[in-house]
Amino acid sequence: EAGVAQSPRYKIIEKRQSVAFWCNPISGHATLYWYQQILGQGPKLLIQFQNNGVVDDSQLPKDRFSAERLKGVDSTLKIQPAKLEDSAVYLCASSYPGETYEQYFGPGTRLTVT
């Protein structure tokens, strides 16, 4: 089966610019996650969707970050305006609810804010 797809793979922007990341989960996976992985740290959950509804966005900096999952499939994560500390890898993951609890990760988008 096809894995989790993410684009772009790399992005360089200047601070105060905006950026968007796209994720296409594994077919049939109702749960979708966005993580932020700063260099030298483990991934940190930003937001979790169940179909097109938000389950957990407690760690999403809502003043600058937004995410949506229209139609319960693809998702986009947006940062506006970006700050230097947003430089990180943004990982998307998906899972089939109630089955083995495994999350399947995409390759990530490496964001550099200059």
Added chain:
Amino acid sequence: AQSVAQPEDQVNVAEGNPLTVKCTYSVSGNPYLFWYVQYPNRGLQFLLKYITGDNLVKGSYGFEAEFNKSQTSFHLKKPSALVSDSALYFCAVSLNTDKLIFGTGTRLQVFP
């Protein structure tokens, strides 16, 4: 609050020798524990999990991990390391099986 500790930033081992990557956790309740591996420029890959049952769990690529409730540990092990095992390993804990709390990662370097 839930937390995971991986006390070693890097583990070095010779090919063919056994390897151990340490993980301890802190949760209030029964934990679900996971190990993921991250190769360069790739996303995290699931290795194994402990949900309930036998304390020794076996996973992909010959890895295994032992759940020790009294020591609140979930160390990753492999009897004979391969150079291709060199990667970044993350331990993670969950209480409700959805929200994963990851450790800071341990870089495993296997030398030929």
